[in-house]
Amino acid sequence: MNVTGNAVRQGLSRGGTELRQVLSNGQDLGSNLVWLIGLLAPIYFLRDNMLAGTDVSVAAFVLPSLLSMCIGFNGLLNLAQQLVVEREDGTLLRLKALPHGMVSYLIGKVLLVAGMVLVAWVAVLGTGALLVDGLHLGEAGRWLTLLWLLPLGLLAMLPLGAVFGSLIESPRSIGLIMLPVFALATISGIFHPIAGFPTWLQVVAQVFPLYWLGLAARSALLPESALAAEIGESWRHWETVAVLGGWAVLGMLAAPVVLRLMARRESGSTMAARRDRALSRRAA
């Protein structure tokens, strides 16, 4: 039996099982979607406000941008958090003790996160179809853009999530990356077009992948008339692919090294020490 094939198969089966566990548990599903509901609520109130200089509503602008937030949240924050938590609780060490266990672990996580993004996308697009006018949800060509955006966006974000998840030592420190990600979302044009921002801020936003994820999602769902609100009045697909691809390549170079260093440190006694710390925290 092919060893690598088996590792991939076990990873997929692992991801499938974990996805089923999340989806069949109301509490888990809720905690994964609650932030999304918080972001979707304003859509309802903004459905009649028009975006200056265009004929689309603010709600129509924000909704596709939220699709990119789904990739950012799950790919970066959710993956990082899972790595930190599962390092503390010993999941990672267990997999490390199995032949090719770490590879399968990561494949499983990628599948789980991709599944969670899809679930979140269904929630966002469903809300859009029900509440927001002016979205082009019925055209097949538009869905094609979403189809390349999902894997490319995950490729750009997941390695970053893996790096942060390896570097953060305790689940309590996960907030350290939460705030910067929210700050980045604010300047990345998720809630408001950035064309009116100072140039230096626009440059900063365009260095990071979140802006481009949002731009691509808007290009998929908004009419051409919405271009008036974008930098250079263009969807800039090639630039999008270049920047996201660049992050993906950088991440894929860095993540395996960082992950390997992190995994190498794991042993029964480091686990036990972490468990004792966590238990004494709880007792204190």
Place this chain on the structure above:
Amino acid sequence: MTSTLTAPDPVRTAPAEPPPVVRVSGLRMSYGTQQVLRGIDFTITQGQIVALLGPNGAGKSTTIEILEGFRLRSAGEVSVLGVDPARGDEAWRARLGIVLQSWRDHGKWRVRELLSHFGSFYRPYATDGVTRPWDVDELLAAVGLTEQADKPIAALSGGQRRRLDIAVGIVGRPEVLFLDEPTVGFDPQARQEFHELLRTLADARMTILLTTHDLHEAEKLADQVLILAGGRIAARGTVAELAREFGGEAEVTWTSGGRAHSARTADVSAFVRQLIQDGAEVDDLRVHRAGLEEIYLSMVAGEEAKR
């Protein structure tokens, strides 16, 4: 794997000592300036159960983690199944079983689900002689978790969780099994069953190394006991050998004419023979040889005093 098979050379295949499954020589480990292991040597042959016994902080876990390939040693030679653990690949790892202490990982997985998932990792490593993985139902029965098979792991009791840890450790039918403090939190009944399970595994040629600070466990289970104190192996041997080697004189007590007597001697039979020959009226004769416990405690105390 070599594809060409040559006819066995009758001279060379003459019965020889099988190579040891675990060989450690001059193993040293320091963290910063603190020396945890100061040069230890031992070998384990196939099918042996070896207990690494010592107080907390003696370096037991460090030793076992070096053998598992989870920790890099500072110096010395180590081989497990003929491979240096620092360079062990995944095929090597597939021949190892590691019993970890679980805490709350995989809480949502069901017992059977997790065992069959973990077992699947070993499927490519099955050989003509060894069926891998272990059949899940058989394994559940062997560790006494049949009734809990469909329970989520988070719902198991502490003892049941430890049984699951052991099942996870042996699901790939390893050639060598490492257990770090396996029976912490077991009640006497569970401990008894666990010891029987390990005996069965060893009878099936599995090589087992466990750490424990429980002397009675080592005494009951191990073919060979290594007492680790102060980063060195302070004593080794079977329990009987240790008692003979370190027990020194036995204490003989008896009553004679209503008075209690006691004497220490190295040769009990000669002493007693003499006693009877002398014509004394000997009642209530007892011989007390130092148990491993006393040896162990005095050894540990000696090491602590040296620090």
